[in-house]
Amino acid sequence: MLFTSGEFLFVFLPVTLLVFFAAARFLGKGAAAAWLTLASLAFYGYWRIEHTVLLLASIAFNYCFGEWILRARHRADGSARTLLAVAVAANLAALAYFKYADFFLRTAADLSGANVPLLGVVLPLGISFFTFTQIAYLVDVHAGKVIERNPLHYALFVTYFPHLIAGPVLHHAEMMPQFRLAEIYRPQLRKFAVGLSFLFVGLAKKVLIADTVAPIANTVFGAGPDVALSASAAWLGVTAYTLQIYFDFSGYSDMAVGLSLLFGVRLPYNFNSPYKAWNITEFWRRWHMTLSRFLRDYLYVPLGGNRRGRARRYVNLMLTMLLGGLWHGASWTFVVWGGLHGAYLVVNHGWQFLREKLGWGPVAGVGGWLARGAGVALTLLCVMVGWVYFRAPDIASANGILESMFGIADGLPLSSLAGYSQGALLWIVGFSLIALFSRNSQELIDGHLTRWLDRRAPGAYYGELLAVKVGALCVGVVLMAIAAASRTVAEFIYFNF
Amino acid sequence: MKPSALLTRTTAFVAGIAGTLLLLELILRVLPVLSGTYAADPRASWPVHTMIPDTSYTYSTGWNLQNIHRGRINNVGYAAPEDYEPGRGGIAVFGDSYVESLMNAYPDTLQGSLNDYLKTPHKVLNFGMSGAEMPDYLGTAALVREEFAPEWAVFVITLGDFTRGFSASPGYFEWRHDRSPPIVLKPELHRSELSKWLRTVAVIRYLRGNLSMRPGELIRLQRGSDTAAGTTRCVPEVLSKEDEELLAAFAHELPRAAGLAPERVILIFDSDRKAIYAGLTSAERLGCPQRATLANDRLKELAAQNGLRVIDSEPVFRRHFDAGLGPVDRSPIDAHWNPAAHRLMAQEVARVIDPAHF
Numbered sequence: 142m143l144f145t146s147g148e149f150l151f152v153f154l155p156v157t158l159l160v161f162f163a164a165a166r167f168l169g170k171g172a173a174a175a176w177l178t179l180a181s182l183a184f185y186g187y188w189r190i191e192h193t194v195l196l197l198a199s200i201a202f203n204y205c206f207g208e209w210i211l212r213a214r215h216r217a218d219g220s221a222r223t224l225l226a227v228a229v230a231a232n233l234a235a236l237a238y239f240k241y242a243d244f245f246l247r248t249a250a251d252l253s254g255a256n257v258p259l260l261g262v263v264l265p266l267g268i269s270f271f272t273f274t275q276i277a278y279l280v281d282v283h284a285g286k287v288i289e290r291n292p293l294h295y296a297l298f299v300t301y302f303p304h305l306i307a308g309p310v311l312h313h314a315e316m317m318p319q320f321r322l323a324e325i326y327r328p329q330l331r332k333f334a335v336g337l338s339f340l341f342v343g344l345a346k347k348v349l350i351a352d353t354v355a356p357i358a359n360t361v362f363g364a365g366p367d368v369a370l371s372a373s374a375a376w377l378g379v380t381a382y383t384l385q386i387y388f389d390f391s392g393y394s395d396m397a398v399g400l401s402l403l404f405g406v407r408l409p410y411n412f413n414s415p416y417k418a419w420n421i422t423e424f425w426r427r428w429h430m431t432l433s434r435f436l437r438d439y440l441y442v443p444l445g446g447n448r449r450g451r452a453r454r455y456v457n458l459m460l461t462m463l464l465g466g467l468w469h470g471a472s473w474t475f476v477v478w479g480g481l482h483g484a485y486l487v488v489n490h491g492w493q494f495l496r497e498k499l500g501w502g503p504v505a506g507v508g509g510w511l512a513r514g515a516g517v518a519l520t521l522l523c524v525m526v527g528w529v530y531f532r533a534p535d536i537a538s539a540n541g542i543l544e545s546m547f548g549i550a551d552g553l554p555l556s557s558l559a560g561y562s563q564g565a566l567l568w569i570v571g572f573s574l575i576a577l578f579s580r581n582s583q584e585l586i587d588g589h590l591t592r593w594l595d596r597r598a599p600g601a602y603y604g605e606l607l608a609v610k611v612g613a614l615c616v617g618v619v620l621m622a623i624a625a626a627s628r629t630v631a632e633f634i635y636f637n638f
Numbered sequence: 639m640k641p642s643a644l645l646t647r648t649t650a651f652v653a654g655i656a657g658t659l660l661l662l663e664l665i666l667r668v669l670p671v672l673s674g675t676y677a678a679d680p681r682a683s684w685p686v687h688t689m690i691p692d693t694s695y696t697y698s699t700g701w702n703l704q705n706i707h708r709g710r711i712n713n714v715g716y717a718a719p720e721d722y723e724p725g726r727g728g729i730a731v732f733g734d735s736y737v738e739s740l741m742n743a744y745p746d747t748l749q750g751s752l753n754d755y756l757k758t759p760h761k762v763l764n765f766g767m768s769g770a771e772m773p774d775y776l777g778t779a780a781l782v783r784e785e786f787a788p789e790w791a792v793f794v795i796t797l798g799d800f801t802r803g804f805s806a807s808p809g810y811f812e813w814r815h816d817r818s819p820p821i822v823l824k825p826e827l828h829r830s831e832l833s834k835w836l837r838t839v840a841v842i843r844y845l846r847g848n849l850s851m852r853p854g855e856l857i858r859l860q861r862g863s864d865t866a867a868g869t870t871r872c873v874p875e876v877l878s879k880e881d882e883e884l885l886a887a888f889a890h891e892l893p894r895a896a897g898l899a900p901e902r903v904i905l906i907f908d909s910d911r912k913a914i915y916a917g918l919t920s921a922e923r924l925g926c927p928q929r930a931t932l933a934n935d936r937l938k939e940l941a942a943q944n945g946l947r948v949i950d951s952e953p954v955f956r957r958h959f960d961a962g963l964g965p966v967d968r969s970p971i972d973a974h975w976n977p978a979a980h981r982l983m984a985q986e987v988a989r990v991i992d993p994a995h996f
Binding site for chain 2 (some may be wrong): 606
């Protein structure tokens with residue numbers, strides 16, 4: 142069930158919302174939370190019912206280990222640490238089996254030349270997301286940072302359908318306390334208006350932009366390693382993918398934020414105009430922010446972060462990004478992508494160090510603007526090179542596209558691409574301008590819109606004003622669903638991760 | 639909440655919906671939304687489905703109104719720049735939306751470009767109609783024979799033309815096994831004034847035309863695991879005895895219906911273009927036999943046996959693609975032929991009609 146589909150928007154969502162608020166009103170908060178958990182499990186099971194068992198087992202396992210770790214902490218005999226190690230290892234083992242088993246076997250076969258049969262394991266949707274959120278919970282229980290331990294709220298935190306499949310990567314501390322609040326169990330027109338605004342913007346990003354540029358990206362990246370492309374065709378394809386992945390994933394995140402707000406629950410933002418970043422460090426503060434936060438807090442910092450000298454810091458950065466790359470998918474292309482970003486970060490930190498050493502401060506005036514513009518362009522170029530490996534089916538294809546981009550190889554012209562037209566080119570230019578210069582969804586909605594609403598509240602006809610807005614947004618959401626249905630099924634890019 | 643507040647907020651909610659729709663209507667009115675492709679009322683002289691004669695259309699597709707084309711619906715109700723005069727001969731082209739080809743400029747279509755490849759220009763009559771299937775080709779060919787007596791007949795057969803012929807919409811022929819020829823016309827509808835008015839509403843044209851909205855298909859209660867896993871289940875299919883008989887009857891009756899000798903009837907078969915782009919044969923791509931593909935393959939054999947001229951687009955499109963000239967689809971989300979495909983097929987037809995010229 143995709144967020145853009147009719148069955149989700151016109152059946153699952155209204156039924157879940159109505160029963161949630163009705164249960165809260167007539168049966169209490171616990172019943173409403175239980176219903177939302179059940180609905181989330183049904184949402185998950187819609188894809189593959191058998192994977193729901195895995196999800197439930199994972200929740201039960203991690204919650205129980207959390208409780209045991211908590212009790213063991215008081216004994217101070219090291220058993221808490223052992224329990225944590227066992228639980229984290231079990232989570233990683235499950236992830237390794239379901240996500241990486243065939244990758245490891247294929248790699249072993251390639252290296253040894255032996256005929257190793259693959260297991261053909263079907264990847265459970267969202268396993269990377271629900272594994273990471275629960276590892277964070279266990280680590281925080283061990284560190285004594287967990288306050289809220291209600292098992293129902295824990296199950297709801299893990300299964301909560303707006304984030305379950307493709308994030309954001311949630312932290313228990315920002316989610317579980319919200320489920321205790323009485324206000325989320327009452328329908329609020331204002332949250333409906335803001336939530337529907339996020340949902341509408343997210344749908345528009347996905348349906349109107351990402352799906353529009355996808356055919357050109359698919360043609361270029363589907364050409365295969367034997368088909369050479371002209372530089373213009375390669376650049377167009379890579380630009381299309383650069384736009385597609387941003388608008389697709391940030392659109393999904395906006396939808397998740399919006400859907401969650403309909404239930405009164407706040408999710409963290411996941412994007413903040415990443416293509417406006419003027420260096421790669423800044424990019425990672427703006428791209429998939431919840432994953433960056435997770436990798437920083439639960440991988441980079443435990444590895445030693447920047448506390449053990451410059452050389453070790455660079456090693457930690459590289460390791461974090463390599464593993465972050467592998468988290469995205471079981472393929473060497475993702476490892477190369479992670480390695481590239483690790484290298485970018487090392488170079489960036491080295492450059493910052495050199496600047497400090499040489500006493501080069503920030504440049505003011507026009508020079509500063511030019512430097513910043515050059516930084517944005519260079520960062521975007523590096524990111525685009527990374528996307529080539531991220532999207533290409535194999536390293537040879539990625540290398541071929543890069544060779545075409547930089548004039549080392551030449552081949553099929555722009556006009557031979559399926560989906561290419563001058564109109565398509567104009568759309569890509571337009572969407573690029575939006576990505577580079579327009580305000581993002583949280584600036585527009587949580588900034589402008591909520592300020593505008595706040596100025597009018599609690600004035601006369603405030604409720605009616607909100608109702609008009611909700612009505613208008615409902616039309617927008619329905620239109621987006623119809624536009625989405627007019628195409629063939631387009632899975633969200635991050636569903637594969 | 640007080641009942642009065644509930645009432646005013648509900649009214650405001652409805653006003654929000656109505657106001658947005660009204661604004662949308664005003665905007666879409668000035669944009670090139672799909673229009674003019676409206677079904678004509680039934681006519682005794684031409685009982686099959688056509689568009690309203692002597693009108694014009696605007697074609698565009700997708701939410702962003704791509705690929706805009708404007709054209710004329712002629713005196714018989716088909717997309718063609720010129721009117722058709724009775725009893726003039728020429729070349730009649732039959733098919734579904736591939737031939738109707740609103741997504742291409744008329745000069746770029748098979749019928750529009752055919753004379754570019756013929757030594758002696760012929761009158762070319764387009765009878766392509768979106769939604770037409772094999773039974774329609776048989777039924778419409780007889781109507782065309784009566785009215786226009788063509789010298790040549792060209793039929794474009796696409797995948798599914800046989801299987802979809804069992805469930806026709808009003809105004810179209812469908813298979814009827816117990817008849818000879820084995821078809822029956824499902825009478826065209828008399829559309830109400832309300833439905834005629836509704837199709838002029840820009841929002842409805844946009845939803846139904848540009849966004850291809852089908853209310854029944856908006857909610858597809860199917861589990862997503864198959865698509866998510868990217869798997870295609872192989873369900874081998876076969877042609878039934880009845881299928882074989884219908885195909886044999888079609889190949890046998892078509893020249894008679896068109897009033898032509900079999901060698902003056904040309905059948906163009908569309909191909910599995912996804913297989914071509916993947917460098918595979920259709921059988922390799924599909925993995926197992928499918929009824930629609932089997933039907934077209936069988937019809938190819940039967941047509942050749944009956945002396946009809948067969949043009950297989952597969953080697954032509956494959957040569958074109960392998961030469962690095964790109965796909966022949968209109969776009970990645972529109973599988974209709976693009977101008978290159980139409981011109982390639984026009985050349986093949988011209989090669990049959992005017993072999994000395996090549």
